[in-house]
Amino acid sequence: MEEKAGRSGLTVEMREFDNFICESELFDIPHVGRKYTWYQANGKSMSRLDRFLLFEGWLSKWDEARQWGLCRTVSDHCPILLRHNKVDWGPKPFRFFDSWLELEGCRELIKDVWNKANIQGWVGFRLKERLKLTKEALRKWNQNLVSDIDNKINKAVAEIAQVDLKGEREQLMEEEIKARMEAFLDLWKNLKHKESMLQQKSRKTWLLNGDANTKFFHNCVKGRWKRNEMNSIYVQGTQIVEVSKMKEEISSYFESMFKEEQGERPKLDGICFKQITGEDNSSLIKPFNVEEIKVAVEDCDSSKAPGPDGFNFRFVKSEWEVIKEDVIGFLQDFHKNSKMVRGLNTSFIVLIPKVDNP
Known part of the structure; x- marks a missing residue:
């Protein structure tokens, strides 16, 4: 609960309310338009008392919902409006997931696409185009993979339940017990893969792989999306909510920030700098050798966030024999x-x- 009353810190009541929200597994969705919803008449105290609290099932259907603070009239409370707007910021960037490498067909697909790509041009262009083709192939493969994993999880759960219910009525045969064990193994494998994907999305790198925290990771992903989401911006006192206009203003702001102004630059004529020896200079400009390139790759953190191409260093390390030549x-x-x-x-x-x- 947010409050501004000339003092810092949370009161006991505010902490209890926060605990109630957590224990009830409710979500306080982003509040847009204004920070507070209640104002004392003297203007010295204000607080966000009014809000919508939603449960996970509701948000899974309307995850674009936002609560907007509206203008108040004679009341000391501001009305709030729950609005569902589908905001399209454009295509989502590709990201390579570490858990893909453990699935059948992934590494074979990468090798096949990379080796069959007949790209003409200089080396840098060929590398970029091979990464692009690999990304497109993995994106299509993943679209079928996500739905396939959910189907496999549901199928395994149904098979286990069927055998369990039969075991309540009669003695199970050896083949049925074995089939249930295989269903458990399939269920565990697919749940682990789904959990690994959510963990990577949540960026909780301090947790160990293998912990059954799928719901925790899922909530972390949602929380990070909502914290980093931009619903509106203010430009010279005017609130802008349209995505296209926000893009224009943001682009214009950074263009002006990084625009180089014409002017006289300082000169360094007549200043003596220390110089390195010829031997050191030769060492610095000598060509890269294969071993030092490999060492540099191995020293990079595999789980660091990737760039625009979506490939992290776990991909580079695992597929080094395929891509190293390029x-x-x-x-x-x-x-x-x-x-x-x-x-x-x-x-x-x-x-x-x-x-x-x-």
């Missing part, structure tokens, strides 16, 4: 010609809210 060739070509293909070194600019109601 990666090494690209780095050696870059060293020789100082040329990098457009788009290979791009990155995201992510706007992350630092407050609850930006």
Whole structure:
């Protein structure tokens, strides 16, 4: 519960209310438009007393719902409106999931697409295009995979329940007991894969793999999405909620921020700098060798967030034998010609809210 009354910290009542929300497994969805919903007449105290609390089943159907604070009239409370708007920010970026590598067919698909790609051009371009083709193939493969995993989980649960109920009525045969055990193994494998995907989405890297925390990870994913979501922005005192206009204003802001102004630059003529020896210089500019490239790859954290291409270093390490020729060739070509293909070194600019109601 948010409150502004000239004092800091949470009161006992506020903590109890927060505990009630957690214990009831309710979600306080983002509040848009204003931070507080109640104002004292003297203007010295204000609080967010009014809100919608929703349960997970409701949010799974209407996950785009937001509560909007409206203008108040004679009341000291602001009316709030629960609104469901489907906001389209454009296509979602691709992301490679570590758990894919444990599934049958994934590594074979990567190898097949990579080796069959007949790309002409210089090394950097071939690497970028092979990554692009691999990404498209994995995206299609994953679309069938997600629904297939849910179907396998439901099928295994149904098979186990059927054998359990039969065991309540009569003695089970050895084949039926074995079939139930196989169903348990399939269920565990698919649940573990689903949990691993949710864990990677939740970014909870301090937790160990294998813990049965699927619901926890799912809630972490939802919480992170809602915290980082942008529902509106203020530009010169005017609130903007349309996605297209928000994109224009954000783009314009960063273009002006990073725009270089023409002016006289400082000169360094006549300043003596320390110089390295010829031996050190030769060591710095010598071509990359295969071993140091491999060591550099192995030293990178496998679970770090990927760039726009969606591939993390776990993919690079696991598929090194498949992609190493292109990666090494690209780095050696870059060293020789100082040329990098457009788009290979791009990155995201992510706007992350630092407050609850930006």
